[in-house]
Structure formats: C-alpha cells, structure tokens
Amino acid sequence: MNELKTMKAYPFLLNGEWKDSTSEKLIGIESPSGNDNVGEVQAMTEHEVNAAIAGANDAQQNWARKSFAARAQLLYAWAEQLLEMKDELAATIMKEVGKGLASAEKEVIRTADFIKYTAEEGKRLHGELINGGSFNAGSANKFALVNRNPVGVVLAISPFNYPVNLSAAKIAPALMGGNAVVFKPATQGAIGGTLMVEALDKAGLPSGLVNLVTGKGSEIGDHLITHPQIDLINFTGGSKTGKSISQKASMVPVILELGGKDPAIVLEDADLDKAAADIVSGGFSYSGQRCTAIKRVLVQDETADALLSKIKEKMEGLKVGAPEDNADVTPLISSKAADYVTGLIEDALEKGAALVKGNHRNGNLIYPTLLDGVTKDMDVAWEEPFGPVIPVIRVKNVEEAIHIANESEYGLQASIFTRNMEKAIHIGNELEVGSVQINGKTERGPDHFPFLGVKSSGVGVQGIRKSIESMTREKVTVLNMTQG
Numbered sequence: 001m002n003e004l005k006t007m008k009a010y011p012f013l014l015n016g017e018w019k020d021s022t023s024e025k026l027i028g029i030e031s032p033s034g035n036d037n038v039g040e041v042q043a044m045t046e047h048e049v050n051a052a053i054a055g056a057n058d059a060q061q062n063w064a065r066k067s068f069a070a071r072a073q074l075l076y077a078w079a080e081q082l083l084e085m086k087d088e089l090a091a092t093i094m095k096e097v098g099k100g101l102a103s104a105e106k107e108v109i110r111t112a113d114f115i116k117y118t119a120e121e122g123k124r125l126h127g128e129l130i131n132g133g134s135f136n137a138g139s140a141n142k143f144a145l146v147n148r149n150p151v152g153v154v155l156a157i158s159p160f161n162y163p164v165n166l167s168a169a170k171i172a173p174a175l176m177g178g179n180a181v182v183f184k185p186a187t188q189g190a191i192g193g194t195l196m197v198e199a200l201d202k203a204g205l206p207s208g209l210v211n212l213v214t215g216k217g218s219e220i221g222d223h224l225i226t227h228p229q230i231d232l233i234n235f236t237g238g239s240k241t242g243k244s245i246s247q248k249a250s251m252v253p254v255i256l257e258l259g260g261k262d263p264a265i266v267l268e269d270a271d272l273d274k275a276a277a278d279i280v281s282g283g284f285s286y287s288g289q290r291c292t293a294i295k296r297v298l299v300q301d302e303t304a305d306a307l308l309s310k311i312k313e314k315m316e317g318l319k320v321g322a323p324e325d326n327a328d329v330t331p332l333i334s335s336k337a338a339d340y341v342t343g344l345i346e347d348a349l350e351k352g353a354a355l356v357k358g359n360h361r362n363g364n365l366i367y368p369t370l371l372d373g374v375t376k377d378m379d380v381a382w383e384e385p386f387g388p389v390i391p392v393i394r395v396k397n398v399e400e401a402i403h404i405a406n407e408s409e410y411g412l413q414a415s416i417f418t419r420n421m422e423k424a425i426h427i428g429n430e431l432e433v434g435s436v437q438i439n440g441k442t443e444r445g446p447d448h449f450p451f452l453g454v455k456s457s458g459v460g461v462q463g464i465r466k467s468i469e470s471m472t473r474e475k476v477t478v479l480n481m482t483q484g
C-alpha cells in the first residue's frame with residue numbers, strides 16, 4: 001500500500017487486495033481549474049463489481065457476529081488513520097474538487113469526529129423489551145425482545161462535493177450497524193475516496209468488509225443498484241439520478257439525499273446585518289456547491305433595498321480565486337457545471353432580472369453573482385444552480401414567501417430571519433422542508449442532528465444515530481411465557 005501515494009493510477013480495494021482492473025481502462029481526473037491532471041482511477045468491469053458485492057456479502061456474516069464494542073474499535077482506528085493522513089487527504093480534496101485548502105482540512109477533521117461519534121453512538125444502541133400486557137390483559141404473558149439487526153450489504157454512492165465526509169457518513173454508520181459496504185465514490189472525488197479507504201484498510205479492515213468500486217456511474221450504476229445481493233442503497237447526489245435509482249431498486253430500501261433550493265426568507269423586522277452575512281456565507285461558500293447552500297432569497301419589498309445593499313457590501317469580503325489560496329469561490333467542478341450556471345444567469349437577465357453584482361467568468365471560475373427582481377418565469381427561481389449565484393425574489397408579504405418557498409419541487413431546508421420567534425415558528429410549520437433554521441443559514445450539521453429532505457430532496461433520515469437506525473432493521477422475538 002505504500003506505493004499507492006506515488007502512483008498516478010489508483011487501484012481499487014477488492015477483498016483485501018489493491019488491484020488494477022482487467023479492463024485496462026483508466027478514468028482521468030482533471031482538477032476543476034482544468035490545468036492539472038490529478039490522477040486516474042480504474043474503470044472496473046462488471047465481473048469485478050460482482051466480485052466486490054459477493055466478497056462484501058461473505059465478509060458481512062462474520063462482522064454481524066462482532067460486538068458493538070469490537071466494531072467501534074475499527075472505527076476509532078480508522079479515525080486515527082484519517083487524521084494521520086490529514087495533509088495528504090486535504091491536498092487531494094483541494095486538487096480534485098477545487099475546495100479551499102482550509103475547508104478541505106476541516107472536512108477531514110469533521111470526518112474523523114463523525115466516525116468517533118458514530119462508534120460512541122453505536123455502543124449506546126440498546127434494544128427494547130415490550131410487555132404485551134400494555135395492549136390488553138390477555139397478552140400479559142408475552143414479551144417482545146426488540147433488537148437491531150444489520151440489513152446486509154449496503155451500497156454507498158457519494159457525490160463529488162464532500163468526497164471524504166459524505167462517504168464516511170454512510171460507511172461508518174453502516175459498519176457500526178453490522179453491515180458490509182460496497183462503496184462507489186463520485187468519479188471526481190474518487191481519489192479522495194480511495195485514500196479514505198486506504199486509511200480504513202490501514203486501521204485493520206477485515207477483508208471484503210468494505211470494497212471499493214470505481215467507474216463511471218452512468219456505466220456501472222444500473223448494474224450496481226439492481227444487483228440482487230445489494231440489501232440497501234444509500235445515495236447522495238442529484239435528484240434526477242436519485243429518482244431513477246429509487247425506481248429501479250424495486251423492493252430494496254433506499255436512503256436518498258438529493259438536491260435542494262433552500263430559501264432564506266427575510267422579514268421586515270430581521271437583523272439585516274446577520275441575515276446578509278448568513279446569506280453570503282450560506283450562498284457562496286465553496287462556490288455554492290453545497291446541497292444546503294442558500295439558493296434563493298425571498299424578501300419583503302420594503303426591506304429588499306436595504307438587504308441587497310448589505311449583501312452586496314458583504315460580497316466584497318469574499319475571496320475569489322484558487323483553492324490553494326483558500327478562496328471562498330473557486331472554479332466549479334466542470335465546464336459543464338459552469339456553462340449551466342452561466343445559462344441560468346443569462347436566462348434571468350434576458351427576462352428582466354437586474355444584475356447587482358458578478359456575472360463574470362474565467363474558465364470554470366464564476367464570480368459571485370447577485371440577481372435582483374427575479375420572477376417566477378425565470379429558471380434561476382426554481383433550478384438548483386450548484387454554483388455562486390443568488391436570486392432575490394421580492395414578495396408582498398409572508399404568505400407569498402411561504403407560497404413561493406413551497407412551490408419548489410425541493411424541500412431540503414429553509415432559513416427564516418426575524419426577531420419575532422412566534423412568527424418564525426408559525427412560518428416554519430408551514431414550510432415543506434426537512435429542517436428550518438431560525439436566524440441562521442441553511443447547513444448540514446452538527447452531524448448528530450437528524451438530516452432529511454422532503455419532496456424531490458430525499459427519502460429517509462440521516463444524522464449519526466438516525467443513520468445507524470436507517471441502515472439496520474428491527475428484529476422482534478416474542479417470548480410466550482407459560483401462564484400459571
């Protein structure tokens with residue numbers, strides 16, 4: 001494994017061995033700035049994918065018999081190894097997905113914390129004993145022992161934007177629950193994913209318990225998700241892919257974390273400085289390439305001018321440039337992604353939106369862009385840009401803000417900025433989203449909070465305890481006591 005670091009073509013881990021694919025096909029990974037080849041990963045064959053799933057299935061039998069304490073030991077060791085590899089991992093995340101170096105380092109540290117907390121939380125997963133007599137007197141001689149059992153082999157498919165964190169956020173709870181994992185990282189993000197698995201391997205991973213599958217999702221995705229030995233699919237990515245997975249994975253449970261169009265609803269009594277600061281960091285950090293980025297602002301007309309001028313002012317503080325320089329706004333993941341964002345901006349401007357700031361492009365780097373006067377006929381009012389553009393939609397009143405917020409196909413999170421807590425809670429109750437943030441930006445975490453999306457934003461619940469629960473199932477054993 002020592003040679004892994006110096007190789008440009010990264011191998012995959014199959015049943016305890018690091019291998020090159022017999023396909024002899026490699027997938028090149030370019031940095032988002034487009035001027036650096038970060039490395040290559042293997043395009044695995046269907047035969048190799050089958051071996052990965054079969055190996056995981058075999059390894060799971062032994063692992064399921066291990067105590068929670070023994071499973072936790074592997075996770076602690078994994079977290080240690082990740083921290084030892086922090087610099088290498090952070091540099092890889094930076095180059096591969098164009099994230100500022102400091103944020104990339106934070107991603108690694110947060111991941112190690114996540115894994116350790118998962119080990120702790122897993123050890124506290126106690127079963128339950130239910131007395132039948134609480135339903136009716138005739139059942140008083142029955143006791144249900146309710147235990148949590150693994151589902152079997154979990155297929156973990158992760159997106160590019162947090163290639164280490166969102167992958168470990170599937171793998172660690174799955175392992176703690178007694179499952180084996182077949183892990184398919186996003187193509188861009190696959191090197192970070194590979195190094196993360198290397199850390200797990202160094203930590204003493206039993207052979208086959210986590211197998212790494214690399215290749216293009218569009219080529220091997222269907223084969224993976226319809227494989228009969230996959231027992232649960234845990235997917236994070238775009239809503240289109242997620243929906244197609246849920247349709248094809250017939251009778252196999254799915255957990256889907258998908259796209260979002262999180263609104264920030266700003267009322268006239270809000271602390272506008274706080275709202276503007278949160279909108280700027282929530283909308284533009286990592287160039288808006290976050291599922292929970294603020295992706296539209298709904299503001300009452302009489303407050304809009306003051307809010308816009310504060311947002312504009314705070315945008316001056318954003319650093320735009322290279323991930324190596326810790327910029328907040330860096331080149332987008334691909335030219336296709338940048339073209340998409342440019343198209344949304346152009347459509348809005350053609351239809352009469354006012355450009356407050358930005359709309360400047362250099363390669364895949366799009367400068368933070370603020371649009372005022374966005375109306376419902378513009379694509380940017382509804383589509384997820386996954387880029388640094390914030391559309392501001394002016395509304396007459398709170399009811400209109402709630403209506404437009406709920407008209408979206410997405411329902412991940414929403415922010416409400418107001419000093420009136422009762423009003424905030426009322427609005428929050430009306431919003432069709434998984435989480436509401438009162439006086440704060442939309443964001444994932446802390447990682448032990450439940451995390452979910454509704455409508456096209458997802459199915460199932462994650463968050464450390466919830467993730468373990470979502471990837472295990474209850475098993476009920478009924479003791480029928482002899483009456484007497």
Ligand SMILES: NC(=O)c1ccc[n+]([C@@H]2O[C@H](COP(=O)([O-])OP(=O)(O)OC[C@H]3O[C@@H](n4cnc5c(N)ncnc54)[C@H](O)[C@@H]3O)[C@@H](O)[C@H]2O)c1
Pocket residue numbers: 157158159160161166184185186187216217218220221222225236237238239241242245256257258259260290291292384386412453457458
């Ligand atoms: N809700 C959340 O928690 C959350 C978190 C991060 C990202 N996201 C969403 O992810 C998207 C951005 O990530 P992305 O561009 O990597 O998403 P994507 O859907 O393009 O890819 C996600 C993963 O799916 C794989 N994939 C592609 N086609 C597949 C197929 N047919 N079958 C199986 N797998 C396939 C990809 O290789 C990758 O590993 C955004 O929409 C964002 O909102 C959501």
